[in-house]
Amino acid sequence: MKINFEHSLAAHCESGVTRSMLRHYGVKISEPMALGIGAGVFFSYMPFIKLHGMPVVSFRPLPGHIFARVTRRLGARISSRRFLNKDKAMRALDRLLEKGTPTGAIVGVFYLPYFPKEYRFHFNAHNICIIGKEGDVYTVSDPVSVVTNEISSADLKRVRFAKGTWPPMGKMYWVKHVSSTEPDLRPAILSGILLNCRRMLDIPIPFFGVKGIAMLADSMRQWESKLGARKAALQLAQVIRMLEEIGTGGAGFRYMYAAFLQEADAVLGGETGLGIFAVRMTAIGDAWRDFAFEAARKFKRRSEDVCSYNGLADKLSDIAGLERAFFTDLREAAGKL
Amino acid sequence: MKTEDVPQDNKYLGSTTIRDLYYAVDDSGQYVPVASTGWEPQNEALRITWDAIGEEAEAIRQEVLAGRKSPLAYHMEIHLMTPALLASYTGLNRKDIKRHLSPAAFAALDDYVLGRYAEAFGIDVNELKSLGHED
Incomplete structure (x- = not known):
């Protein structure tokens, strides 16, 4: 089963997922528009939080903020969930996919198989959109990839439950309802x-x-x-x-x-x-x-x-x-x- | 940045489906998205980071070969893990993990604990006991 979903490359994962998900529901905004409405330019220097033993420097808001802000301002109702149980997290994802709902997920990139090896660090704030499942293999629309990618159920489970700084805890999010396809x-x-x-x-x-x-x-x-x-x-x-x-x-x-x-x-x-x-x-x-x-x-x-x-x-x-x-x-x- | 100035310094991305995307200014002054295979300063930053990890891993490998550290120390390094991070992946106690970095304590581990480590690294137990695994 694969949802008919328009995949396209984006500059940033979260503004990319936000854009593509809203477009799926007929709200035709661009990626920069999602970034701007989501107030996505930021800077933080946090010497007290370490990543690989070094202070965290970040140029983005915390994961989830862009999506939440854009959908709220454009009148879309969304839902999101975190999980303690990995199998429950996968079953909940499957149920959404069966209903034809493209589902966003926050994942760690260290064990993300299609990522270039040199870019794989224990960085846990990458956004992808899951758009299908065939047998044991999921299709994902990763905004930093030129095409959709496939990932096994075991690998997806692993990256959804990556550990370390800001563990995603299987977080997934989706659009429930869009009040207007041409919001002001x-x-x-x-x-x-x-x-x-x-x-x-x-x-x-x-x-x-x-x-x-x-x-x-x-x-x-x-x-x-x-x-x-x-x-x-x-x-x-x-x-x-x-x-x-x-x-x-x-x-x-x-x-x-x-x-x-x-x-x-x-x-x-x-x-x-x-x-x-x-x-x-x-x-x-x-x-x-x-x-x-x-x-x-x-x-x-x-x-x-x-x-x-x-x-x-x-x-x-x-x-x-x-x-x-x-x-x-x-x-x-x-x-x- | 002009569209023609978008860097295409391929080093790490070319063989994958991953690309950078820049919003650059075209001839008419409009911002348009342009895909990129990478930029040299970014490639350099990655290179020195991985060189440092590689050097550290080699030093640990030598210590393992000399019998001063267990293979676990080597696998932890190449998977960029600290005892704290490995503890959250395995559910094991951080102090125990530190203890298992010594060859004697590692040799005494049962299959269950070895299995936890192997699973956390995504390798099998034989690879965990050896230094052959090069990701």
Whole structure:
């Protein structure tokens, strides 16, 4: 049995699943639109949570947030479940598939068989959409794959119950009902923008949003003296991996957000001024790419004129400033729309 | 980023169905999705990460061969696991896992415990007892 489901490649797993699932129910939105309405641009630096023994740096909201925000704002009713029992989790999935419901699932990538080996870490926040089952084999629409993939029941069970930081506990989610296939995008876009500005600017603890970027910059200055060259380089590599990992669309979602702002401008009738913000966001994306480029030159060690950690921290600190100004101005502009 | 600047630095993705997707600006100034096989700085970040894991695994392999550590230590390293993570995969006690990293304690394990470890790594018990498994 296979659900007739339009699979397509996406930049990010969660905005991709959200887009494809809503399109399945007739709500024809793009992936950048899902990212923007879901307020999907974020930054967090959490030195107190470790992944592979290094502090977590993340460019996305916690898994589930984009999907929940977009569906709520577009008037879709959803449901989600976590499980303690693995077999129950698989049976519940089968029942949904039998009813023809494409079902989203959060999985760990370490044991995901079709993932490239080099990208398999104990990272437990990948979103896929399960769209069929034939015998013991499931068909999945993985938004970072160009085609649908197949996965055995045993493998799927294993990745749904991956362990470690943020274990998914078999979490699955699905759309129950869509109230309109042509929802009013205007309020959804505006509240998505305002929420994103709040998330980047207003969280009062220093690990999140632009404050988090500044904090990472500050701590990076001490990495080499505190950790030694080797460990510092590995920690820097982890930052670059998170920034440019499959599923960010490059530059930690910034390019995709620029695409959203351009589309939002058109949806709201043009002349909103959001087009200028799209251009600014693209420039910020370029600054992140420049940071990644300079950081990667450190790994090669051959070239003489590599950036010091202080130099990299300066770049990050500049980005924090750019993003602070960007979201402050965007909030003001969106408040008037 | 312009569509023609979207990197195609294939190193890890080419042989799989996985691709990066960038929203890049085309000639008319519109953002359009463009698939990518990878970008060199990202490939470099992955390379030094895996090189470091490989070096660590080789050091542990030598210690296993010298009889100072059990094969469990090697399999833990190549599966990027800590005792805490392995404990949650196996349901075993973290302290016991640390103990099993010594050859004597590992040699005394019964089939049940060995089976738990093998299952957590997705290998069979014979592979667990040897160093042959290279994922």
